[in-house]
Amino acid sequence: MRVAMSGPRSLERIEKLVKMLPSGIVQAPSSLGSMTWGPPLPLLSNAILVPRALPRKTLTMATALELAPRLTDASRRKVWDVHTAFDWPERLDPTAGWYMLPELVSIYGTDAWETLSETQRKRLSFYEIVNFFSFVLYGERPLVSGLMNRMYRKRTQGAITEYLHHFIDEENKHMIMFGEFCNRYAGKIYPEKKLVLPREYAKGEEEVAFFCKVLIVEELGDFYNLKMMTDRTIHPLVAKINKVHHIDEARHLGFGRQFLRELADEHAGNWNEDETKQFQDWLAQYLRSCWGDFYNPAAYKDAGLDGYATRKEAMAHPVCAEFRENASRKLVDYFLETRLLSEAPAL
Amino acid sequence: MDEKQLREALREWILERSSAPPAALSDDQQPILDEGLLSSLDVVEFILFIEDLRDEEVDIEAIEPEVFNNIDSLMTAFFPAAKKEAAA
Numbered sequence: 001m002r003v004a005m006s007g008p009r010s011l012e013r014i015e016k017l018v019k020m021l022p023s024g025i026v027q028a029p030s031s032l033g034s035m036t037w038g039p040p041l042p043l044l045s046n047a048i049l050v051p052r053a054l055p056r057k058t059l060t061m062a063t064a065l066e067l068a069p070r071l072t073d074a075s076r077r078k079v080w081d082v083h084t085a086f087d088w089p090e091r092l093d094p095t096a097g098w099y100m101l102p103e104l105v106s107i108y109g110t111d112a113w114e115t116l117s118e119t120q121r122k123r124l125s126f127y128e129i130v131n132f133f134s135f136v137l138y139g140e141r142p143l144v145s146g147l148m149n150r151m152y153r154k155r156t157q158g159a160i161t162e163y164l165h166h167f168i169d170e171e172n173k174h175m176i177m178f179g180e181f182c183n184r185y186a187g188k189i190y191p192e193k194k195l196v197l198p199r200e201y202a203k204g205e206e207e208v209a210f211f212c213k214v215l216i217v218e219e220l221g222d223f224y225n226l227k228m229m230t231d232r233t234i235h236p237l238v239a240k241i242n243k244v245h246h247i248d249e250a251r252h253l254g255f256g257r258q259f260l261r262e263l264a265d266e267h268a269g270n271w272n273e274d275e276t277k278q279f280q281d282w283l284a285q286y287l288r289s290c291w292g293d294f295y296n297p298a299a300y301k302d303a304g305l306d307g308y309a310t311r312k313e314a315m316a317h318p319v320c321a322e323f324r325e326n327a328s329r330k331l332v333d334y335f336l337e338t339r340l341l342s343e344a345p346a347l
Numbered sequence: 348m349d350e351k352q353l354r355e356a357l358r359e360w361i362l363e364r365s366s367a368p369p370a371a372l373s374d375d376q377q378p379i380l381d382e383g384l385l386s387s388l389d390v391v392e393f394i395l396f397i398e399d400l401r402d403e404e405v406d407i408e409a410i411e412p413e414v415f416n417n418i419d420s421l422m423t424a425f426f427p428a429a430k431k432e433a434a435a
Contacts, residue, residue: 192407193391193394195394197386197387197390197412289391297399298404307399308396308398308399
């Protein structure tokens with residue numbers, strides 16, 4: 001099945017995903033380079049961020065089945081070894097520099113942020129990067145298990161399963177990388193607090209919901225990766241982890257967006273009004289809940305702040321709400337375009 | 348907080364979150380999840396609130412969904428010391 005393009009944003013995405021990534025323009029960096037903070041790096045990955053122009057009238061959207069072999073090829077050419085890709089310093093001093101980019105720290109712009117000294121802000125930025133890596137790790141864990149359960153099925157057999165092997169391999173390496181950072185430098189991974197309660201699903205809803213969860217964790221993660229991967233005010237190890245992650249995730253996002261679009265086309269239109277509302281309410285709430293993970297009382301406590309009060313204040317602050325809406329725009333636009341949401345949720 | 352205050356804090360949080368009338372939790376055996384007062388995603392937020400009340404993290408791997416059945420089961424699971432004090 002070929003689907004007509006629906007707008008300039010889709011054109012850009014397809015340019016990125018279909019034309020640019022498999023051509024091997026960006027390679028996973030094999031060495032860390034300078035280990036000191038400094039001025040911003042040149043945008044090594046501009047090739048990813050700024051796709052070359054293509055004649056729009058000739059573009060059609062590739063199906064997941066058409067994308068899969070090209071993504072497999074790209075994964076094979078960009079293969080990297082998580083055990084040799086990083087030089088891990090013995091320890092990191094939480095107050096020696098920036099870890100999470102200051103403007104990405106969850107309370108940035110709030111009164112609480114203004115009252116902190118620079119040393120306190122740096123300490124918080126350290127625990128926030130540990131929290132961010134924990135969030136992605138715990139998002140990728142069920143993703144790997146869910147993808148494994150979907151391999152070698154009728155819908156995924158052949159080229160798609162072949163690509164899923166790479167998808168899972170790369171996600172597994174990401175978890176090793178994030179786990180190593182968190183355990184080595186913070187002595188822990190912040191646990192997730194999600195509790196899965198059984199509920200009834202409409203036909204195909206559980207499948208659509210699974211790939212929505214995948215997309216949410218990857219899109220939110222990638223928003224942060226893109227902001228940090230070339231920045232030299234943050235620790236170079238953190239920048240590199242973000243960069244390595246982004247390079248793989250660009251392929252995963254391309255596949256996931258198209259695969260979910262096809263699932264939505266197949267199932268969501270068959271749901272009745274109540275089922276559609278139930279799904280849309282869940283999706284909006286799930287997205288809000290994921291954002292809640294960025295305001296972790298445990299991380300605030302480790303940074304010397306009042307944990308729960310800081311979370312409540314930051315989540316209710318208009319500056320933070322605006323940040324969440326901006327950071328989610330691409331994701332929400334996609335859900336609106338695919339009709340998985342009927343209106344943008346309050347975040 | 349003593350046991351009575353803890354029960355009241357839990358009740359208020361659930362009612363505010365669910366926008367349910369007070370009658371929905373007029374006693375501490377009334378079901379929370381079965382009546383749809385909280386969803387699984389509300390529970391995430393609720394756990395953080397409970398952690399703040401008891402000033403200690405909740406080990407999510409050590410609890411079963413049944414602990415969220417009603418306020419009595421919440422007290423037993425998360426505030427056993429407060430229950431013992433009240434009994435003594």
